[in-house]
Amino acid sequence: MAGQLSLQEFFRVEKSQYEGPAYGWRRWDGRVKVVLALVAMTANVLFARPWLSGTLIGLAALGMVYSRCHWKHILLFLFAPGWAVLVLVLGMSFGFGVQPVFRMGPLTFYREGIAMGLNAGLRVATDLAWASLLVITTPFADILRVLRWMRVPGVLVDTLAFMYRYAFLLFDEFSAMRNSAKARGGLANFRSTGRTSGMIAGRIFLRSYDRADRIQMAMQARGSESAPGSTPPTVER
Amino acid sequence: MRKFVKDQPSRKPLLGMAGAFVFFVSLMHIPAFGGATCSHPCGTPLAAILLGPGVTAGLAACGLLLQALFFAHGGISTLGANTLTLGLVGGSAGYLTFKLGRKLGWSLGVSAGLAGLVGDVATYMLNIVILGLHFAYVAPHPQYTFWGYAKVLGLAYLPVQGPLAVVEMLVTGYAIQAIFRQRPEVLESLGVIDKADPKKAGSKRAGQTAAVLLLVLGLCGVARVSAADSPPSRQPAAVSDVVAPTPVVTYSALDDLTDGMAEKAGTPTKPYWIDLEGYHDIWSSLCMLAGLAVGFVLGRYWHLLFIKEGGESRVPVAAAKSLEKKRSRPSRPRS
Numbered sequence: 001m002a003g004q005l006s007l008q009e010f011f012r013v014e015k016s017q018y019e020g021p022a023y024g025w026r027r028w029d030g031r032v033k034v035v036l037a038l039v040a041m042t043a044n045v046l047f048a049r050p051w052l053s054g055t056l057i058g059l060a061a062l063g064m065v066y067s068r069c070h071w072k073h074i075l076l077f078l079f080a081p082g083w084a085v086l087v088l089v090l091g092m093s094f095g096f097g098v099q100p101v102f103r104m105g106p107l108t109f110y111r112e113g114i115a116m117g118l119n120a121g122l123r124v125a126t127d128l129a130w131a132s133l134l135v136i137t138t139p140f141a142d143i144l145r146v147l148r149w150m151r152v153p154g155v156l157v158d159t160l161a162f163m164y165r166y167a168f169l170l171f172d173e174f175s176a177m178r179n180s181a182k183a184r185g186g187l188a189n190f191r192s193t194g195r196t197s198g199m200i201a202g203r204i205f206l207r208s209y210d211r212a213d214r215i216q217m218a219m220q221a222r223g224s225e226s227a228p229g230s231t232p233p234t235v236e237r
Numbered sequence: 238m239r240k241f242v243k244d245q246p247s248r249k250p251l252l253g254m255a256g257a258f259v260f261f262v263s264l265m266h267i268p269a270f271g272g273a274t275c276s277h278p279c280g281t282p283l284a285a286i287l288l289g290p291g292v293t294a295g296l297a298a299c300g301l302l303l304q305a306l307f308f309a310h311g312g313i314s315t316l317g318a319n320t321l322t323l324g325l326v327g328g329s330a331g332y333l334t335f336k337l338g339r340k341l342g343w344s345l346g347v348s349a350g351l352a353g354l355v356g357d358v359a360t361y362m363l364n365i366v367i368l369g370l371h372f373a374y375v376a377p378h379p380q381y382t383f384w385g386y387a388k389v390l391g392l393a394y395l396p397v398q399g400p401l402a403v404v405e406m407l408v409t410g411y412a413i414q415a416i417f418r419q420r421p422e423v424l425e426s427l428g429v430i431d432k433a434d435p436k437k438a439g440s441k442r443a444g445q446t447a448a449v450l451l452l453v454l455g456l457c458g459v460a461r462v463s464a465a466d467s468p469p470s471r472q473p474a475a476v477s478d479v480v481a482p483t484p485v486v487t488y489s490a491l492d493d494l495t496d497g498m499a500e501k502a503g504t505p506t507k508p509y510w511i512d513l514e515g516y517h518d519i520w521s522s523l524c525m526l527a528g529l530a531v532g533f534v535l536g537r538y539w540h541l542l543f544i545k546e547g548g549e550s551r552v553p554v555a556a557a558k559s560l561e562k563k564r565s566r567p568s569r570p571r572s
Binding site: 010041045091094095096097098110112113116123124127128131134135153155156158159160161162163164165166167169170171174191193194195197198199201202203204205206208209211212213215216219 | 238239242248249250251252253254255256257258260261262264265283287295296298299300302303305306307308312313314372376377378379380381386389393403404406407408409410411412413414415416419420423
């Protein structure tokens with residue numbers, strides 16, 4: 001799952017939202033989209049009916065097509081969690097139930113377990129599909145603005161904004177350091193991999209610490225007193 | 238998090254950067270099952286050591302939300318449970334282990350490494366407990382009891398999370414050590430180490446404490462095994478059983494043979510000192526591994542316990558004499 005959805009891949013998805021004209025769901029107000037997604041996910045978990053989950057997945061897929069998202073992104077976001085869902089379905093199939101359906105070695109698969117697993121898998125897939133619909137049709141800055149509008153504590157929103165802003169940067173630094181260490185033979189075995197990764201993590205923390213100091217100084221130079229409200233500005237399309 | 242920002246308003250960007258750091262650490266891919274899939278370190282024990290457990294729980298919640306939205310990791314509906322296990326319990330367990338290690342006088346790297354290990358294991362233990370309780374008492378048609386589900390889930394977690402816990406230990410230990418070596422003032426400003434005497438923990442004391450702890454643990458394990466109740470089949474047979482006609486008995490192992498001979502002779506058999514059959518394979522393997530670990534540590538560090546520093550020479554007498562002889566030999570002139 002993680003091997004397919006990487007930060008770089010997500011960066012491309014985010015970038016594509018600012019390119020070209022906006023269609024379908026992308027033109028809607030961020031507040032409507034976030035509230036609709038929350039309602040869909042809550043109803044999916046609370047009612048736990050397969051027909052409802054199936055309908056909601058269909059609606060999410062339609063929303064993506066309606067918004068003219070790239071077909072690669074649609075497939076990636078809809079099918080990437082499939083591996084985890086499969087593990088869940090299989091695990092429940094032999095973990096619960098009364099009526100055996102078939103036996104595979106020491107494992108017996110039960111009718112009730114399979115039904116429960118499929119139901120749970122469908123719910124997971126539905127939640128992920130709606131989260132994906134929200135994320136690939138709404139820039140993250142808009143989502144942050146909606147969170148602020150929903151009175152989510154400012155510290156949390158600002159932290160989310162910082163995390164989103166700097167996670168890509170830290171990951172790039174980590175990749176460069178890791179490639180460099182690999183070229184020097186620093187990832188030769190299990191122990192050296194742990195040691196090198198630890199040293200890189202320490203180095204990245206120090207860089208983050210220094211960067212945080214510089215950001216603070218820059219904010220103060222611009223008249224900020226570290227008050228909440230530092231959500232990124234709106235990007236005009 | 239609010240308290241952190243209120244106490245130190247100038248540290249607000251640090252909070253965000255630390256959040257990005259936790260998010261990034263939890264995205265590091267660690268291959269599992271020989272590369273068939275991958276897993277991710279928790280990162281929360283490291284963050285808890287640096288920023289405290291309360292702040293870490295908030296940062297973990299933010300990181301999990303981003304992961305659920307961007308990468309389909311964790312999930313939206315399980316956000317609360319994940320925050321509880323990963324952020325609150327994992328971070329707090331790691332933090333407390335680190336503090337305990339420092340109080341015991343262990344070195345910075347050892348304390349941080351153990352904090353990473355304990356934080357990771359605590360996270361997954363709580364996951365097992367939550368899932369086991371749910372499956373056994375809430376979900377319909379359960380196949381096992383709580384302990385049964387706990388064993389199954391533990392076995393399912395072990396191949397991936399076992400090596401991952403070791404990786405987390407190495408990464409956390411080396412990361413804190415690297416920060417200390419490069420910029421100790423950063424750890425001082427975050428309150429991780431004491432400003433007055435950052436190097437107060439000595440490696441000798443750490444080795445002694447670790448050896449004693451392992452010794453106690455190993456002895457507890459041996460005592461637990463030896464105090465085991467004997468299974469019913471080891472009890473002396475009743476007279477009626479001996480008199481009754483029995484078919485030809487085949488013996489599968491030496492123990493069965495001696496049992497059978499004792500039974501025929503009418504002598505009661507003693508229960509086994511270490512009853513491997515009475516316990517399951519996992520417990521026996523764990524005892525064996527614990528014994529190996531204790532033996533290895535004692536063999537390697539016994540001198541820390543019994544020989545005083547600056548006392549007698551640790552080099553054996555014969556080796557010392559030969560070394561002396563070699564040193565006193567005149568060196569050949571080079572042409």
